[in-house]
Amino acid sequence: MNEMIQKMKTRHAIRRFQDKPIEEELLDQILEAGLYAPSAGNNQYSRIVVCQDKEVNEKLGKINRYMQFKGNDPAKVAHSISNDQPSIQDDFTIMNGYYDAPCVLTIFTRKGPYAQSDGAMIAENIWLAAHFLGLGACYIGRTGEVFATEYGLEMRRKWGVPEDMEAVCNVILGYCEGPMPKEKPRKESRIIKV
Numbered sequence: 001m002n003e004m005i006q007k008m009k010t011r012h013a014i015r016r017f018q019d020k021p022i023e024e025e026l027l028d029q030i031l032e033a034g035l036y037a038p039s040a041g042n043n044q045y046s047r048i049v050v051c052q053d054k055e056v057n058e059k060l061g062k063i064n065r066y067m068q069f070k071g072n073d074p075a076k077v078a079h080s081i082s083n084d085q086p087s088i089q090d091d092f093t094i095m096n097g098y099y100d101a102p103c104v105l106t107i108f109t110r111k112g113p114y115a116q117s118d119g120a121m122i123a124e125n126i127w128l129a130a131h132f133l134g135l136g137a138c139y140i141g142r143t144g145e146v147f148a149t150e151y152g153l154e155m156r157r158k159w160g161v162p163e164d165m166e167a168v169c170n171v172i173l174g175y176c177e178g179p180m181p182k183e184k185p186r187k188e189s190r191i192i193k194v
């Protein structure tokens with residue numbers, strides 16, 4: 001199998017991070033990979049906000065976790081995702097939806113039919129680039145809801161994000177704590193060749 005495809009197969013959702021910052025040079029390479037993602041009609045109308053402020057990330061991460069359960073009992077609504085790298089749905093004691101990652105990216109794209117797709121393209125490029133460079137990453141959802149809260153709105157204003165953009169997703173980044181997780185088997189019959 002092609003070496004790059006093989007490497008893509010070893011990308012995982014990483015949620016346990018070392019308390020160690022990411023070297024600027026590596027971070028810049030990862031962000032550049034994000035900029036080279038395709039966009040609908042080559043609009044390139046996006047912003048990637050890079051936040052390494054612990055306090056801000058923790059506040060937003062707690063709101064993110066809240067948005068997952070919205071006051072419901074997690075035991076009643078959660079489903080198991082990963083034992084190796086537990087998510088907020090696996091371990092209800094995790095109160096930060098950004099998992100205390102040292103670096104949290106928020107991806108903003110132009111409002112409209114391609115907003116989510118453009119954002120996801122950027123996120124996947126970043127996720128793979130991080131993995132190729134020996135870092136761990138994970139896509140995080142509920143971003144639109146988080147940035148519609150008072151604190152989220154305050155942050156995006158402070159960051160200078162244009163008003164015609166929407167927050168579509170987060171990617172958390174850092175060095176993986178502990179061993180890399182095992183490969184999750186992929187379900188069968190998902191390809192229909194006609």
Ligand SMILES: Cc1cc2nc3c(=O)[nH]c(=O)nc-3n(C[C@H](O)[C@H](O)[C@H](O)COP(=O)(O)O)c2cc1C
Pocket residue numbers: 011012013014015081082087088138139140141142184
């Ligand atoms: C659209 C999307 C949303 C996701 N949202 C979250 C999330 O909010 N929190 C989280 O911990 N993981 C999230 N994930 C990561 C998935 O749980 C993870 O990719 C999945 O369990 C498969 O594991 P793998 O990435 O290691 O193959 C998301 C992934 C995608 C593609």
